[in-house]
Structures are given as C-alpha cells and as structure tokens.
Amino acid sequence: MKDDEVYGPLPPAEAVDMDEYIESTIHQRTEAAQQRLKNKNNKAPTREDWMLTLPEDRPLFSGLGLQARQFSKSGKRDRGDTSVWTDTPADKERKAQRAAEGRKTSKHEPEAHANPRDERMQAMVAKYNEAKRAQPLIDTHQSSNKKVVKTVAQTKKESLSVTGVGRERKPFSREEDLHVNKFDEAQK
Template identity: 35%
Template structure:
C-alpha cells in the first residue's frame, strides 16, 4: 500500500504535476492514505466494498435466473418461483418522451402559413425542406449550436477588425515612407531617365507636327475657290456618235452574210 501511495503522490504532487487541480488531488490522496491507516475506518471501508460486491453478485444471479425463467415460459415449462421472478418484468413502464420530442417545428405550428398542405406532397415542387435539424435537436444540441454560431461570428468579426487594422497601419507606413523619400532622398536614376524620355518625346512630337505643317503648306499652297476649274477638274470631253455606236453593235452581234446550219 505504501508503494502505491508513493507512486500516486509523485504523479499528483503540485511540484511534479502542472495540472491546476493537482494540489486538491494531493490533499485527497493524503486523506485517503490516513483513513486506510486507521483500523476502524479501514474496516468500515472494507465492509462497504464487500456489501457492494455482494449486491453486484446478487444482481448477476437474479438476471441469470430471470433469463432462465423467460426461456422456460417460452418453452411452455413452469417451475416454482418463476412467476415471482417474472412479476417485475410483466409490469411495463409507460415510455415517456421529452418535451422537445413532442413539440412541432416552428413552420408546422398552428397559425403559420405553409406553401403546401400538410396532408399531401407536391410532385412538381423542387424546393427542398431545408434544415430540419430543429425538429430533432435536443436542448443541449441547440445550446451547442448557439455557442458554435457565436464563436464563428466572433472569430469572423475579430479577423475583419485585425485586417482593417493591418491595412491602416500599412497605409500609414507607406505614406510616411513616401513623405521621407520626397523630402530627403534625391531622384533615382530610373526617375531621371523617365523624365528625360518624356521631355525628348514631347520635343520630338512638337518638331514632327511643325515639319508636317510646313510640308503640307509648301506642297499644297492655299488658293481661292474657282467653280469652273474645281468642278470640271479631271473630266474629259467625250463626244458620243449615235450612228457609229449603232453600226458597231450590229457588226458585233449580227450573224453576217454567212450562216452555219448545224442540222
């Protein structure tokens, strides 16, 4: 007994065990060890243990005797004492259901309008019944679901708040860096190159436009509008002879003096 006590004391000692209830467990272990060392208390504990073991043995024997009596009843055999053994089994207790088993779901309670009759089912309706877990959830299940929903909502809100805070801090840091760069640091080689490229492109586009304008004005000088010249420009005076045209058509499409007969 002492060796077992030492092993258990090492397991639950506050200096050895980090569990928060280790101190209370160590106190209970010491109290039990002292009670076992007292002969009077030890005898009372042994009597309780013996009584409990005897009750367990009696229950097992009674169960075996009842099973044997039930088997004899099924076989049509009767023995003395079977009726007394089976008397308690014949009394059937009425089964009771909890309140959550007998209450209707919210959408089935009286006074709530439903889309279809409760006595018939629609064959064409494709809408599902949705979440019907509320019909069979126990109060503990409902409490657990409410707790889970609360934790999910809390975690989501905390994550959103953390993301917003991170964005604000990152934006503030970026603004500080930009202000410092503008005030303290000179332009980089890339920025200088980009500025020089923009200036050269502007100058080049300006010179190209001026050059195109000069070329256009040199090759296409401005002149006043002349109706006779501008409207007849590019046209040719064509004389049409009706007689010559008719003669040409007849000579081209007529059969002439010689005519072939194929048959």
C-alpha cells in the first residue's frame, strides 16, 4: 500500500494517556467556573433604559404612509398614568404611603370637573355649526336616496294597478276568458 491510498484521519503521533486527558479537562472546567463566579460577583446584571420604560406614544408604522388621511375625530388620547408598568416594589410602597397620607399620587390624573369656559365655547361652536354650516354630504346623499326609493316604489305600485297585476284575483272561467261556444249572429 502506498501513502497516497490511505483515507481518513491520521492516527495520533504519540500515545494519549486517558488519565492525563481527564485530569486536564476537569482542571479547565474548574478554572472556567471560577472565572464566571468572579465576574458575577463584580458586576450585577442591569437592564438598559429602553427595557424599563414604555415606548413613546406614537402611531405604529408612522414612516410608512399607512396612517389615516384625515384629521382625528376624537383628538389625541392621553395614556394617563403609565407608571404602573414600570414601578419597582420600592415605588409601589412609596405610592401606598402617599395614598395613606392623602396626597395625590400622580400628575396625570384628569380633573373631575370641566372648565366653564370650555363648556361655553362648545355650546357656541355647536350653535354656529347648526346655523351656518351645510348639511354633511352623507346626510344629503342618504335623504336623496330615500326620495328616489319612494318614487320608484310609487311608480311600481301605479304600474301594477294599471296592468291589473296588483288587483284582486278573479277565478278562471273557460267560457268568459276563452269565449268558447259562443255563436255570433253571423255564425247562426
């Protein structure tokens, strides 16, 4: 056999002692474990800021052009108090103490009553809209459709009464309807 015809891995050049091999791998593993313990004691794992706070309130896919092409009908909605999501146990305890003392816990709580000026302005806007603004297009379209449907129904009713289809049904009579067995003066 020639050297060119040998396939597969070469056998080790020197003999390997199994006891030595096992001892070296155990030694390597213990050193790695000790190194991990040293690193663990030095630095506690911390989370980055983006993991601890809620994302800002913005529409999804804002850059893709998928948002509505009109003004929002309800206005911008306020999330309210979002600190519930990110409170630590210490924060929760502090809030519980404040609540026991009777202090307000959040800046974002809405006021219980509306401003009287706002109410007056809303009433004025509603009055102006009723007086000056035209009826919305959808309302005019629906009312014209109702008129068209009424006129179509009226014409159908009239055509049925003219053609006789809408009248009361009379029973079939062979002599009257087919004029059978009637002799004219000419036939006699």
